Amino acid sequence: xxxxxxxxxxxxxxxxxxxxxxxxxxxxxxxxxxxxxxxxxxxxxxxxxxxxxxxxxxxxxxxxxxxxxxxxxxxxxxxxxxxxxxxxxxxxxxxxxxxxxxxxxxxxxxxxxxxxxx
Amino acid sequence: xxxxxxxxxxxxxxxxxxxxxxxxxxxxxxxxxxxxxxxxxxxxxxxxxxxxxxxxxxxxxxxxxxxxxxxxxxxxxxxxxxxxxxxxxxxxxxxxxxxxxxxxxxxxxxxxxxxxxxxxxxxxxxxxxxxxxxxxxxxxxxxxxxxxxxxxxxxxxxxxxxxxxxxxxxxxxxxxxxxxxxxxxxxxxxxxxxxxxxxxxxxxxxxxxxxxxxxxxxxxxxxxxxxxxxxxxxxxxxxxxxxxxxxxxxxxxxxxxxxxxxxxxxxxxxxxxxxxxxxxxxxxxxxxxxxxxxxxxxxxxxxxxxxxxxxxxxxxxxxxxxxxxxxxxxxxxxxxxxxxxxxxxxxxxxxxxxxxxxxxxxxxxxxxxxxxxxxxxxxxxxxxxxxxxxxxxxxxxxxxxxxxxxxxxxxxxxxxxxxxxxxxxxxxxxxxxxxxxxxxxxxxxxxxxxxxxxxxxxxxxxxxxxxxxxxxxxxxxxxxxxxxxxxxxxxxxxxxxxxxxxxxxxxxxxxxxxxxxxxxxxxxxxxxxxxxxxxxxxxxxxxxxxxxxxxxxxxxxxxxxxxxxxxxxxxxxxxxxxxxxxxxxxxxxxxxxxxxxxxxxx
Numbered sequence: 001x002x003x004x005x006x007x008x009x010x011x012x013x014x015x016x017x018x019x020x021x022x023x024x025x026x027x028x029x030x031x032x033x034x035x036x037x038x039x040x041x042x043x044x045x046x047x048x049x050x051x052x053x054x055x056x057x058x059x060x061x062x063x064x065x066x067x068x069x070x071x072x073x074x075x076x077x078x079x080x081x082x083x084x085x086x087x088x089x090x091x092x093x094x095x096x097x098x099x100x101x102x103x104x105x106x107x108x109x110x111x112x113x114x115x116x117x118x
Numbered sequence: 119x120x121x122x123x124x125x126x127x128x129x130x131x132x133x134x135x136x137x138x139x140x141x142x143x144x145x146x147x148x149x150x151x152x153x154x155x156x157x158x159x160x161x162x163x164x165x166x167x168x169x170x171x172x173x174x175x176x177x178x179x180x181x182x183x184x185x186x187x188x189x190x191x192x193x194x195x196x197x198x199x200x201x202x203x204x205x206x207x208x209x210x211x212x213x214x215x216x217x218x219x220x221x222x223x224x225x226x227x228x229x230x231x232x233x234x235x236x237x238x239x240x241x242x243x244x245x246x247x248x249x250x251x252x253x254x255x256x257x258x259x260x261x262x263x264x265x266x267x268x269x270x271x272x273x274x275x276x277x278x279x280x281x282x283x284x285x286x287x288x289x290x291x292x293x294x295x296x297x298x299x300x301x302x303x304x305x306x307x308x309x310x311x312x313x314x315x316x317x318x319x320x321x322x323x324x325x326x327x328x329x330x331x332x333x334x335x336x337x338x339x340x341x342x343x344x345x346x347x348x349x350x351x352x353x354x355x356x357x358x359x360x361x362x363x364x365x366x367x368x369x370x371x372x373x374x375x376x377x378x379x380x381x382x383x384x385x386x387x388x389x390x391x392x393x394x395x396x397x398x399x400x401x402x403x404x405x406x407x408x409x410x411x412x413x414x415x416x417x418x419x420x421x422x423x424x425x426x427x428x429x430x431x432x433x434x435x436x437x438x439x440x441x442x443x444x445x446x447x448x449x450x451x452x453x454x455x456x457x458x459x460x461x462x463x464x465x466x467x468x469x470x471x472x473x474x475x476x477x478x479x480x481x482x483x484x485x486x487x488x489x490x491x492x493x494x495x496x497x498x499x500x501x502x503x504x505x506x507x508x509x510x511x512x513x514x515x516x517x518x519x520x521x522x523x524x525x526x527x528x529x530x531x532x533x534x535x536x537x538x539x540x541x542x543x544x545x546x547x548x549x550x551x552x553x554x555x556x557x558x559x560x561x562x563x564x565x566x567x568x569x570x571x572x573x574x575x576x577x578x579x580x581x582x583x584x585x586x587x588x589x590x591x592x593x594x595x596x597x598x599x600x601x602x603x604x605x606x607x608x609x610x611x612x613x614x615x616x617x618x619x620x621x622x623x624x625x626x627x628x629x630x631x632x633x634x635x636x637x638x639x640x641x642x643x644x645x646x647x648x649x650x651x652x653x654x655x656x657x658x659x660x661x662x663x664x665x666x667x668x669x670x671x672x673x674x675x676x677x678x679x680x681x682x683x684x685x686x687x688x689x690x691x692x693x694x695x696x697x698x699x700x701x702x703x704x705x706x707x708x709x710x711x712x713x714x715x716x717x718x719x720x
Binding site: 029032035072082084093 | 195246530531532554556578579580581582588590610611612614630631632650652654676
């Protein structure tokens with residue numbers, strides 16, 4: 001129930017908030033923005049204020065990356081912590097490691113700017 | 119002789135139509151022949167991963183949308199896929215190996231089974247706490263737990279009917295493989311090659327769980343169920359008996375006792391020949407200098423009589439492994455494959471070592487051994503007379519020696535392909551293969567064996583195949599008769615998901631970014647559909663029909679952590695590999711558990 005609520009809210013915000021800065025932003029599917037906001041809100045105890053703050057983070061990220069590059073870099077970052085050989089595939093290759101590092105930096109900067117602690 | 123007896127039994131039982139007798143094989147074959155079901159992990163006993171369903175086709179696959187999703191609530195890697203039988207779907211999770219029976223009518227959970235397992239088994243699992251899925255037969259769902267317990271559940275109620283211990287986690291023995299039902303037996307293997315386990319396969323009676331036979335990969339002939347005079351192998355261009363002590367002679371002293379040769383892959387079965395096929399894994403340790411000899415029968419394709427376990431023939435792909443090219447990948451059975459103009463009934467195997475093998479599955483004759491990734495460089499070719507790969511000394515970690523970093527070996531240890539199973543289209547006789555396009559630097563070091571402790575002995579570092587498209591994976595179409603890549607589609611990351619090919623003309627697979635992709639089976643460069651699931655995909659794509667509608671389902675979830683403050687995990691961490699058992703702890707938070715996403719047309 002709660003999830004549905006968030007989705008509706010997030011959609012409303014994204015739809016309403018987008019046009020002003022649309023030129024700065026890359027075109028991400030709605031699903032990805034909503035997913036990011038939901039995960040981010042969940043990390044922050046689902047508090048209402050994080051709807052705005054988390055939407056701010058993904059919008060900032062979307063300024064830095066095309067969608068395909070975002071998918072690749074966030075995948076690289078996400079799986080840095082995988083155990084064993086599998087994680088090695090993400091940790092070892094310099095370009096994957098660098099992509100992950102840069103993504104985490106971009107995200108961390110965005111989080112600072114948008115006042116999102118986690 | 120045996121064949122005749124089996125057939126007679128089948129007929130007798132069929133006529134009598136007695137429920138509850140050992141009809142499992144005909145029952146499962148019948149279920150798997152009805153394309154509405156997905157009754158075995160690979161769809162059928164030949165490991166085809168093919169479906170005759172064609173509602174979803176090249177024309178309309180672009181319209182696929184999510185029909186429903188189901189979260190297992192468990193983090194970490196989700197391999198395998200659901201079974202669908204009639205109006206029920208059965209799905210498993212990684213450790214603690216939950217089982218859910220879901221009614222397709224309303225997606226309600228009919229029953230749930232959650233075994234109590236000792237979590238101390240987790241650190242002795244080398245490569246994440248995966249489980250590759252369930253098996254069905256005789257009204258039972260079979261679950262092979264991580265702690266080696268093999269369990270039979272009542273498919274209607276989830277009630278535990280029997281349970282048998284298949285190994286000992288204290289010695290590093292664990293299970294990740296799916297159980298396979300052939301005839302009236304459920305057959306399973308063992309994992310733990312990184313812990314000095316001595317690999318085996320074992321067959322249990324589906325009624326009682328009693329062990330019928332157990333056959334080791336290494337050691338004395340009797341314990342391998344090998345007949346020195348009758349078990350054959352490719353020798354100087356023809357099949358010849360393996361001879362006495364064929365394994366013992368290829369190990370120094372007692373090393374075969376901790377020699378690896380584990381068996382966690384995808385087995386297949388030929389009912390006419392009554393033979394099952396599977397591969398054995400790497401010899402322990404990863405440091406080749408420490409274990410001189412061919413280390414038989416690690417890295418071997420096996421054909422065994424399902425009733426007795428007796429080995430009919432063997433073929434060792436990588437004698438004296440120096441790279442961890444585990445030989446466990448799926449064995450696909452295909453009929454009428456033309457090799458040099460002559461049709462053969464064959465077993466096809468895409469090995470981690472980068473060679474695609476085609477063997478006559480009745481006799482074990484080696485027909486084709488060719489690279490299915492052009493970048494494979496550790497061997498120039500397989501000598502078709504001796505059957506041995508011609509190792510390039512520059513890439514030989516043995517020749518370079520311990521404590522020397524051998525650079526630029528292709529493929530990396532996880533192979534040109536790992537367990538993620540390929541699909542076979544009987545209509546065009548082509549194989550659809552998800553692959554890795556990754557190379558490595560490899561440095562062996564000396565290790566002492568301690569029971570239940572990692573016995574790895576190598577440090578390695580991986581990178582995308584140089585001088586190629588820069589990505590780490592390919593999805594290819596393979597001709598097993600000529601040993602040629604027909605077409606190759608590049609991927610940014612390795613493809614670790616099992617493929618599906620259908621009569622609707624599509625081939626589907628998952629990616630590590632989380633995409634389910636469906637391509638034109640006749641021209642895989644044409645990507646017809648792509649959808650981003652919640653996490654990376656290492657599960658296998660399946661399809662079924664319910665109430666006149668075709669569905670496609672795939673598990674996503676590879677583990678890992680989306681979280682924050684990851685900088686510590688970013689630095690190069692060779693420990694992550696060396697201590698494969700030293701599992702990197704997941705943080706308390708992950709965004710989602712594994713999810714089964716089910717697609718259909720609007």
